[in-house]
Amino acid sequence: MTKLLLKGGEVLLPNGQVKQADVAIENNVIAYVDDIPQTWQPEKTIHCSDKLIAPGLVNTHTHAAMTLFRSYADDMALMDWLQKKIWPAEAKLVAQDVYWGTMLAIAEMLKSGTTTFADMYFFMDEVAKAVDQSGIRAVLSRGMSGVTPTAQQALTESEEFFRTFHGFADGRITVMLGPHAPYTCPPDYLKKVISLAEKLGAQIHIHLSETEGEVLDCLKAYGKSPIALMEELGLLGHGVLAAHCVHVSAEDIAIMQRHKVRVAHNPGSNMKLASGVAPVPAMLAAGLPVGLGTDGASSNNNLDMLEELRLAALLHKVHELNPLLVPAKTAVDMATAMGAQAVGLEDAIGSIQKGFKADLVIWNMHNLRWCPRHDRISLLTYSASAQDVHTVIVNGHIVVDNQKLVTIDEEKLLFEVQQRGMRLVRDR
Numbered sequence: 513m514t515k516l517l518l519k520g521g522e523v524l525l526p527n528g529q530v531k532q533a534d535v536a537i538e539n540n541v542i543a544y545v546d547d548i549p550q551t552w553q554p555e556k557t558i559h560c561s562d563k564l565i566a567p568g569l570v571n572t573h574t575h576a577a578m579t580l581f582r583s584y585a586d587d588m589a590l591m592d593w594l595q596k597k598i599w600p601a602e603a604k605l606v607a608q609d610v611y612w613g614t615m616l617a618i619a620e621m622l623k624s625g626t627t628t629f630a631d632m633y634f635f636m637d638e639v640a641k642a643v644d645q646s647g648i649r650a651v652l653s654r655g656m657s658g659v660t661p662t663a664q665q666a667l668t669e670s671e672e673f674f675r676t677f678h679g680f681a682d683g684r685i686t687v688m689l690g691p692h693a694p695y696t697c698p699p700d701y702l703k704k705v706i707s708l709a710e711k712l713g714a715q716i717h718i719h720l721s722e723t724e725g726e727v728l729d730c731l732k733a734y735g736k737s738p739i740a741l742m743e744e745l746g747l748l749g750h751g752v753l754a755a756h757c758v759h760v761s762a763e764d765i766a767i768m769q770r771h772k773v774r775v776a777h778n779p780g781s782n783m784k785l786a787s788g789v790a791p792v793p794a795m796l797a798a799g800l801p802v803g804l805g806t807d808g809a810s811s812n813n814n815l816d817m818l819e820e821l822r823l824a825a826l827l828h829k830v831h832e833l834n835p836l837l838v839p840a841k842t843a844v845d846m847a848t849a850m851g852a853q854a855v856g857l858e859d860a861i862g863s864i865q866k867g868f869k870a871d872l873v874i875w876n877m878h879n880l881r882w883c884p885r886h887d888r889i890s891l892l893t894y895s896a897s898a899q900d901v902h903t904v905i906v907n908g909h910i911v912v913d914n915q916k917l918v919t920i921d922e923e924k925l926l927f928e929v930q931q932r933g934m935r936l937v938r939d940r
C-alpha cells in the first residue's frame with residue numbers, strides 16, 4: 513500500500529470552490545479530502561503551501577504520434593494538409609516511430625498537466641506500450657478507414673486491440689473503436705464498425721462535421737448532415753466521442769442531445785486549419801458534455817491543454833461578441849470534469865473527491881503570473897503557464913516531480929524523434 517499526503521495546499525473542489533485542505537492518497541485513489549483520521553499515517557508527504565491542487569487535465573482528442581510531423585506542414589486547409597502532406601508521410605510510419613512519437617507527446621502532456629488523453633492512430637500496441645511505461649492514463653482507438661486496402665485489417669486489429677488492452681496498465685487504458693470520419697468510412701463500413709462495437713461493448717471515437725466542405729459533401733452524397741447520417745446508421749447509440757462538431761446545425765445538436773453524444777472541442781486546431789468555430793455555447797446549453805482537445809501536434813502545434821482551455825474561454829466571446837460566454841469556471845470544467853465525461857470516465861477522474869482516481873496536478877502559484885490571487889480559477893484560465901506545473905500524479909503515482917519527468921528519459925526522446933521525424937518527410 514502506498515500512502516501519499518498532499519499537505520497545506522489549496523484544493524479545487526468539484527463545486528468550483530477552492531479551499532485549504534489536505535489530500536490523502538491511498539494506492540491509486542483519493543482516500544480523503546480533509547477530515548483525515550488521526551490514525552492515517554502517510555509514507556510520503558508533499559508540502560503544498562502556495563500551491564493549487566487541481567484535477568489533471570483531460571485531452572479528449574489527439575493523435576499523439578503526430579508530434580513526428582510538428583512544423584512539417586503548416587498554414588494549409590484540412591483536406592489539402594491531409595491529402596498532400598500528412599497521409600503520404602504517415603504511409604512511411606513504422607511501429608517504432610509511433611512508439612517514440614507517442615512517448616514525446618506523453619512527455620509534453622504530462623509536463624503541461626494532462627493526465628489523460630484520448631488518441632486515435634495506427635500501431636496502437638506501441639501507443640499502449642508508451643502509456644504503460646510512462647504512467648499516463650489514455651483512451652485509445654485504432655484509427656480505421658474504410659476506403660483503403662487495410663479497411664478489413666483495421667477492423668480485425670481493432671477487435672484484437674480491444675480484447676488485449678481494454679483495462680490494461682492497472683486500468684489506465686480504455687479502448688474505443690476509431691472510425692476516422694464519414695468521408696473515409698462509407699455507410700457499409702460504418703455498419704461493420706457498429707456491429708463490432710455491439711459485439712465488444714465498445715464506445716466510438718470519430719471525427720464529425722469538422723469542415724463546411726465535409727458537411728456539403730455529405731449532404732450531396734447522402735442527403736443528410738454527417739450527424740444525421742450517423743444517427744440513421746445507428747452509430748450514435750454506442751457512446752460516441754465526436755471530435756470537432758464545428759459545422760453542426762440546431763437540428764444536429766438536437767440529434768446529439770437525444771443520443772448523449774460527447775464532444776471534443778479543439779479550438780487551436782480549428783483555428784489553425786481555418787475549419788471554423790464550433791457552436792460550443794449552444795452545445796453546452798443543450799447539455800452536451802463538451803471536453804477540450806489539442807488534436808495532433810501537426811495542426812496545433814503543441815499539446816498544451818492550458819492553451820486550449822484559454823482559447824475556449826476567449827474564442828467564443830469574440831466570435832459571438834459576448835464576454836459572458838464560456839466563463840473561466842466553464843472552461844476549467846471542460847478541461848477536467850466535462851473532459852472526463854466526454855471520454856466516458858466521469859465516475860473515475862476529472863474531479864478531486866473521495867474514491868476518485870488520484871489524477872492530480874499541483875500548480876505552483878508562487879510566481880508573478882499568479883499574483884495577486886483574487887480568483888484562482890481566473891488565474892488558471894487566463895494567466896497561468898504550463899511552466900507552473902510543479903507535480904503531476906496519475907493513478908496515485910508521481911510522474912512529474914518538481915517539473916521533471918520521473919518515468920521518461922527526455923534526452924533520448926529528443927534524439928529519437930528528431931531522427932525519425934526527419935526520415936518520415938524526406939523526399940519519397
Ligand SMILES: CSC[C@H]1O[C@@H](n2cnc3c(O)ncnc32)[C@H](O)[C@@H]1O
Pocket residue numbers: 575590594598599602632633634654655656657692693719722781807808811
Ligand atoms: C485513422 S488514424 C487518424 C487519422 O486522422 C488524421 N487527422 C489528424 N488530424 C485530423 C483532423 O483534424 N481531421 C481529420 N483527420 C485528422 C491523422 O493524420 C490520421 O491519418
Ligand SMILES: [Zn+2]
Pocket residue numbers: 573574575719755807808
Ligand atoms: Zn483529429
